[in-house]
Amino acid sequence: MSEYSPPRLSRLLHALPHINVTLHRVNDTFAPNSPVYVESLGILASIPGAWLILTLLVLLVYLLSRCCDRKQRPPHCITALKVRTSVFQGLGILASIPGAWLILTLLVLLVYLLSRCCDRKQRPPHCITALKVTLMILSVLCCGAIGVGLFGNDDLHNAVLQSIQAGNQLAALVNTVKNQSSILEEAMGSRARAPLTRLADALDAPVANQTALGTLLRALSSLRNNATIAAAAADNLRRPLVALNLDDFMKRVWVWEAMRWAGGMAGWCLGGAVCVALLAAAARRSRRALVLLAVGALCALVACWLAAALLTCAAVALADACQDPASAVAQHAPHRLPPDMVHYYLACVVSRENVLTSEQRSSHRAVVAVRQALGTLAHQAPLLFNDPGLQPALGALGAGTGEAERALAALNGALECRTARAHFAPAARALCDAGLQALTLQLVAAVAAGFLFTAIVLVDSHAWIYINTKRAGTGEERAPFLSVNSSSTLPRPPPRAPAAPATNGNPPSYSAAVQLMELATERTSFSIPATGRARLSGTATLGRGAPGPAAAGGAHTLARAPHGKYATLSKQCKTLEANDFY
Template sequence: MGASGVSDEYSPPRLSRWLHSVPHINVTLHRVNDTFAPDSPVYLESLGIIGSIPGAWLILTLTVLLIYLLTRCCDRKQRPPRSITALKITLMILSVLCCAAIGVGLFGNDDLHNAMLQSIQAGNQLAALVNTVKNQSSILEEAMGSRARAPLARLADALDAPVANQTALGTLLRALSALRNNASAAASAADNLRRPLAELNLDAFMKRLWVWEAARWVGGMAGWCCGGAVCVALLAAAARRSRRALLLLCVGALGALVACWVAAALLAAGAVAAADAILV
């Protein structure tokens, strides 16, 4: 009764398949090839269009905000202090929700950092394996090439001496010829294995990737923390009814909104590109 074996075939995550299924279109709204091709202008154009969707939503949000501000500027009617109570409560609720969203963002940034560290560790192991293959193939090529010539030459010279048993001599000569052919084939195979890996320097790439990831993690944590500080300060200003603080922090929140949507556009295009690369 045979045991059921576990398949080692790689299965892409469901999220990658979903992102890969996002339609890739050009500026004429025609669907283009979704195969990962970073050197193709058409493919890069489709990624730019995907990244422009959060930008379009940002423009729509800013347009609505501008219309609201224009109505407020044109409103000269004096209002009692309690007339903004509902607006203040709404602002406080939205500030609390933004703080919760920023907490989720901090968790996601740290989770992504841990995943990137695991990927970098696996990449370092792959780089060490590639270096081992390059070293072993070089040793094998040298052993089967230059080092094997002198012993084989001495053996050929020894077989050139007069021998009474010609049958045994013929067998030895055929074995020597086969040994030379095998040594040449092994040296050629080792050279074919080493040559494609000679220009592959994964160590430098993994070091640069680690620097980029460290900078991304620090920048992400700093950005999320600054956004959380703005939300907390906005909540305090709304509670204290500080008009100047509210204006200043609203401008800061507007800048944070623009930065978040720009980051969302970059992440959307990058996520789709990563999914396309996985499913190549």
């Protein structure tokens, strides 16, 4: 008999406290039909859900506080900053309880410090680069966690396939019992009626030896009664197993497992695609892609924590069932068999009597009695009666008895509890050992991916907020990723003249220069005498101050060209070009 013992991991998960809503310990025996047990599993699964709610609140406060990172802050900025500071202080207090809180707090503080270095009017050149490097490192780590989840999903699939294979062997064993019991019932029932009738008619003929006739009649009666007993025992063997169809159940399990495996692979691959896309977006510094992927990372974060809740519930329930898998299947499997009978075959407790084995023994005794009575009839009846139908009847009864004996031999092996146990133990070991490890591996991967996606959302949101496409003149925002060549940056535009008349910071256009020249001419004609007006007939001063020696130097003057030509800037000012007119 193949022995089974609960693995260490199942004992560890089974030791987790099962509590109800009043925080009292409840029975940790696997009982999916018990509302109290299901409630305890739900409370364990609510831990990742509570962490998800807290994470979403932290992200909400963080994104609300980003509106305050401008030069002119709105009135509600201080309130948002106070709320964010309170949340960070609460995280610092809670971080002393488990190590996971400490890790998340350190990541949040890292992102916060990185964001503080960018909250100045003149951001350092390495600010965006640090955010991009941090985002790429987090994306690579998240890809690793997702790879662990893919590995665990595939391992769980293999474990379930091994259990399905063992279940198919059990289904074949059940089909053997049903088929052989049907053969036994038919051989001792319907097929034996006609030979028994012909044999009784042959024995009705008058004979002189009444003693021998009495022996033959008693043998015929024993054969008939024992054949009836064997047929009834075979029917009792087959009747409880008629409603049990393990073949269809195993097919449904295989379909469910195929859907679960495909869904798990698709989910993990989508998370990996988000991480790879984040790598590409960080390298190219695409603001739109980072905004879209921040939303994708937020959805992946929610999916990871929801998957962690489901995996927690499934892992703890499987660990509870693995403490005594025979009892779990006997009590809660979808079958209509008596639980004692199922537990007898799966646990193989040989000290207990079983209904099927008792019926098998009864049919075996009846078939042995039929063989003895048939031997007596076959030895003495041909000596007393010369009936041509006697030998065919005895031959048909002998063939049916032989078929019944072969069916009983097959039933003896199929109804042996060690045979069923030998098929059930590998299935239980595959699920409780490799399957539970794969579930736990996926749980760890989902939790790690949830933490990493949280940090990715923080860094990504901070990155795309500070990548402003309208500020095209800043060199470090237009530079390629990790570029050290100064030639790759855009050239800084030349400084404008300090006394430029333009009020909006744009270079002067030709039409503006003409207007300003005419305005200066009119002002001069009203403010200086005729001699000064004649002196300034060739030039017009542009500026707010009065004309003087500095103005006469021509640093910011427009000269009126003779013979009606257009005015141009003086030689110390920038010459207007075609691209300056817009």
